[in-house]
Amino acid sequence: MCDLQAKRGRLYVGYYVGVKWFFALLIGIATGFTAVFINISVENFAGWKFELTFSIIQKSYFAGYIIYVLINLALVYSSVCIVTHFAPAAAGSGIPEIKGYLNGVDAHGILLFRTLIGKIFGSIGSVGGGLALGKEGPLVHTGACIASLLGQGGSTKYHVSSRWLQVFKSDRDRRDLVTCGCAAGVAAAFRAPVGGVLFALEEVTSWWRSQLMWRVFFTSAIVAVVVRTAMGWCKDGNCGHFGSGGFIIWDISGGQEDYSFMELLPMAVIGVIGGLLGALFNQLTLYTTYWRRNFLHKKGNRVKIIEACIISVLTSTISFGLPLLRSCTPCPDSEPDSGIECPRAPGMYGNYVNFYCSKEREYNDLATIFFNTQDDAIRNLFSAKTIREYSAQSLLTFLVMFYALAVVTFGTAVPAGQFVPGIMIGSTYGRLVGMLVVRVYGKLNIEEGTYALLGAASFLGGSMRMTVSLCVIMVEITNNLKLLPLIMLVLLISKAVGDAFNEGLYEEQARLRGIPLLESRPKYQMRHLTAKEACGNQKVVSLPRVVKVADLAAILQSNKHNGFPVIEQIRNGETLVIGLVLRSHLLVLLQTKVDFQHSPLPSDGLNAIRHNISEFVKPASSKGVSINDIHLSSDDLEMYIDLAPFLNPSPYVVPEDMSLTKVYNLFRQLGLRHLFVVPRASRVIGVITRKDLLIEDNEEAAFVELQSTSVRAHILNRRLNARNGEAERPLLSGLIGDSS
């Protein structure tokens, strides 16, 4: 213990920073490879499935249908089985839970090793099985799991743990790592490194520091290099169907590059549609999720499996059956330089799918988007120079059916992202608007694919309510910078329209799951409330410095608070708040029992040595002990504990009549979990201004005019008696950090 304290010098800090960067590197590499693995698997499963189906329907459409349904069913079944029996926390996208975690709220089991495994293989099954969901959200969760597991040095349960890796003890370090992991996930999912950084910044965390930003940035860059290298290797055909799309997933740089003023109107229309459909999507999925959670999924795993299988068969049937009902279209006279084949060769990627068409030069436009992998469908929707490929009827049919499927699929017990379905839905109505615009403004140089892109942006904006990060992601996945101002405007409109109805998808889902996310803006009512009123009639349970074990056990049993103020009696009956102690630390103390003492007097302070600091580290991936798990003998109950070494000695406090708006900002900006409301102070000891906080690193900074002399004098003082000073520091200072 003393050893550890001594190490906390400059050298230790340097080591610590080095380790942090090393972990950022590891997270980047691991997430990059995981993403490549998932992509290879999904694209090969899906590609093989469509190849097989296409070869069978040359003989019999019915046999093809059966095979198609069975393959999808098998994949979805494997996915739902993994999730229900092995990793329940792997269901859904995981983004609301990660968001909650980074906001300071732990959901059970979201960062377990088994969740990681479940997420990887589950999303291969669910996406490969053709459901109306994407693999991007799960990849974010995957990145977060990898980061958290690396940070705790492997999984303790599966004995894949390494001691020297256990450097990250405090909540704050953990959260930093998970933030890196999230960014890595997005960077890997969309091959969009800057988008990943911004996603982590804007969407996931509620607080942010610029040194963390830099590390997140590094992780994202590593992911990009890893994925890019893997794709270079795959180019030679080593990975089957993977890698054919290039590093930019849906490259539309060949499309419309310029826009005229007249086009702003239809683009605003796209924004409004996106806001409306996005808000509706959020509302509908909220209802279905609520219904599922409270009625359907309570009936057990079997119901979940049956449900997923039914939805799989339904999805397969619709995507196979609807194109059959649609008559085929003769191929257009292709422009010689567009390089687009019609119909495309079976089993290859491209537009103009020949499905249920008798003649050679015919294609089925609905099959082109419906009976295809998602990536290809989006590529086809975004494609330029295919101006008459889709009929409005087909697009409308697809929009309605796919929207319904996406709503129904949301909330099933499989890993599921909403990015790709959102892009599919959005690009469909975007292209519809584009077709209309082409008809109205006939002579302008308009590409429907560009409108499809704007539609995709608008739906994501209307549903997820992101701005900058989404904008950058859209540019990074489509490689068309010149449309950036338009994407920005469309996003602004759709977010504004959506915000008029409800909150963003992740916020709604988090709220439904009981994760108390703090919105960015304090509520209007908070202006009229004070901190004291927010605490209300809730009774404060304080602990004395030396507490009797029996009392402590009783207090822990009687309420569920996670933090307790510790109050010391000083002379003549006065009291003093000496700090905050966390429930989890109290439980460790009760469990290990090494700190129990017979005397009700403060101990000599040496008992700290008995503890290994790692005992206090909250397991990132389990619920931790409960008070009911701890057995205390009647002898134990008569003993005492001195809490002083285990305190956070200076938690943040606010005076009782501070406006709740200010309290709210404090919570959000600093990522707090507890805050003490105290009476107004009787006197002011000092006023700190910015100048007091400017400390020079090196005294020889000769011509810097500003300097706080008081601080400098104190630094010198402290340096002299540094050794004494160290001893006074609380034992768990590394753990309690800023997060309590």
Add this chain to the structure above:
Amino acid sequence: MCDLQAKRGRLYVGYYVGVKWFFALLIGIATGFTAVFINISVENFAGWKFELTFSIIQKSYFAGYIIYVLINLALVYSSVCIVTHFAPAAAGSGIPEIKGYLNGVDAHGILLFRTLIGKIFGSIGSVGGGLALGKEGPLVHTGACIASLLGQGGSTKYHVSSRWLQVFKSDRDRRDLVTCGCAAGVAAAFRAPVGGVLFALEEVTSWWRSQLMWRVFFTSAIVAVVVRTAMGWCKDGNCGHFGSGGFIIWDISGGQEDYSFMELLPMAVIGVIGGLLGALFNQLTLYTTYWRRNFLHKKGNRVKIIEACIISVLTSTISFGLPLLRSCTPCPDSEPDSGIECPRAPGMYGNYVNFYCSKEREYNDLATIFFNTQDDAIRNLFSAKTIREYSAQSLLTFLVMFYALAVVTFGTAVPAGQFVPGIMIGSTYGRLVGMLVVRVYGKLNIEEGTYALLGAASFLGGSMRMTVSLCVIMVEITNNLKLLPLIMLVLLISKAVGDAFNEGLYEEQARLRGIPLLESRPKYQMRHLTAKEACGNQKVVSLPRVVKVADLAAILQSNKHNGFPVIEQIRNGETLVIGLVLRSHLLVLLQTKVDFQHSPLPSDGLNAIRHNISEFVKPASSKGVSINDIHLSSDDLEMYIDLAPFLNPSPYVVPEDMSLTKVYNLFRQLGLRHLFVVPRASRVIGVITRKDLLIEDNEEAAFVELQSTSVRAHILNRRLNARNGEAERPLLSGLIGDSS
């Protein structure tokens, strides 16, 4: 006054939010047009200058030289005269000052109307005059000025003021507007809307809220649309030389798209060079600026003007003379599809400048980059398919000379940005490394222009130490997304190398100017300091609630504190801290005298009505009154003031033994200016957790499981007696907001 209080209901808030958005729109439009104006002026001045010079040197090189020097001198002279005689605050880039302003430190005069005018016309002169500086930094300052002036409803001094626009009273609203303005400036300067948002986020502000992000985003998008529209209009030749480059300033999308693993090594080398040269640049400019401030510029405006003129002549001579010493190169056999002419037609843009060359098919490679507008020089350095255009000698000469010129020019009394010089320097050595790589890895598909881009990124990273925003800006100005991972890596390396030597350019400059910027990371020593120690032996000057005017004047005269705690005596000698009063508000009270009262007892609270709230608004663009400007009669001195209505009743407080690291984070994250250090509390009234802060907007949110019942009950209570509640609110609550 009461009227205002009553208005602050929901409706007023709605109006207020609407106005904010309207202002974001106005800022976007105004900054966009200003940027277009500056660009048109600069490009036409410079273009016309080169056209004229080229036509004269057909006859006599000497006459051409004289004309060239004189035109440059005239432009620079006009610029330096505007700055020295009219708008001294317009010198330099203005970014350190804006950064300081947004960090809560006002520099004198940076947001005046005259500064705006000086900045606009000064930068036209200095950039048009061919100095080694850019117009991008000044544009950021321009955007900030526009935002601030709009926010205060015009300039009061020049009577261009409008009453109804004066909605933004609080510091916080002002800062938000200025943040929007900064983003608009970057968006306009680089035609990089997302880069603008990120620049404002990463580089300029120390704190951030997501609703502000959205507004900043909107402003940037508007700027992009305005600039884009103006450029569309200019395409038809309406604006002379402006607009020929297209919306992407230096489009290199035709260059290298892919990279091999082997290229990572030379790119790392570029990163290291960038870090070294960037750190050296920061250090050298720090010395020259220090020397200028303390010796040269103290001698008055004449010295400043002479200095700028000497530098102008020097720059002109070097850029004209050096290419003359260089022998001409025969044109390479141009590839038929590259579309690059050699030599280019005189007076046109393009590579291969024929300067001092006798034969028809010859060009001067040094003149191509040196004797050219900056935009064109950069375009030529970035250009692809010009593999043998430059000799290593020429590039090296240019690098050394331009680097020296940039260092010398930095700190002269003209508006000056460092982005473009940085890009010039960086792309030169980048291209040098590229030439080396082409020679070594001969058979790979390598474009020197791509290396030039990486070099530019590395130098900016090594000097300004930005990460995400710079990365996005580089991508937005060059339209090559596929190199993004490489740009990220290069930036990381150069920033890391640079950080080993000194701080970023803006931080160093801000420090030199006495602007106490808080770095993102608290110093290591702060861990061992407490809040109390940071205040040191500095004596706290408190005011009683009712203060005698004579005492108040004495206190204000005897120290320079900007905020004072106000302490009330309650029964039996106990005291209570009732709030913080700002020096500026006290000065207003002393000046207006309407609140003076004869009795030393608390007033009835009605005196507030006598005041117009706008009297308390700190003028954004002047120093405000000083205590010495206020004349108080001896009768006045015997009067009293009740400070209660003018307090910030709940400033943030920290307990005396809180670690300074925590205090630092509090300051930075919340953008504070003052913080009270108070004794430890004797008891805890309540503990606030996240769940206490979740308030539902609408009670009918049926199936949300989490709810803090205590808060809800209180809201209902408050609603019942809302009218009583309003009266208790402090008078200046709109002003003191969160920023004190």
